[in-house]
Amino acid sequence: MRDRPALIASIPHNELRAAFHRRPPIGFALWRETLIDAAIFREAITDNSARTMPARMAPVLRTGLSRSRLRLAPGKQVRGSDHAGAIG
Incomplete structure (x- = not known):
């Protein structure tokens, strides 16, 4: 697997909110990703503290x-x- 350069974008909050309003599945997908990231982080913290x-x-x-x-x-x-x- 080759490393690829990262593409970083900066999107103003008001534009994100407008996109979420126009297309609710986009907002739902990003919200779900934050929940998944939080769960992974929480698992890592819990696992590490038990060691x-x-x-x-x-x-x-x-x-x-x-x-x-x-x-x-x-x-x-x-x-x-x-x-x-x-x-x-």
Whole structure:
């Protein structure tokens, strides 16, 4: 899978509201996506809080190790394949 550049758009709130008014399924789809994102985040927080301290620290340490071995800049994202190559 290749990385693709992200396309970022800025849409004023009044234009979004107008679009939601004209086409309610658009508003419903975005609302549903926010609910799904919130549920995923909530699950991650709940799962992480149930773990022991070493288990909670493992992802943080793994990312730091990968970044240091790959010499990544602080803002650059680390993919799963990067971890595999850096950790071994």
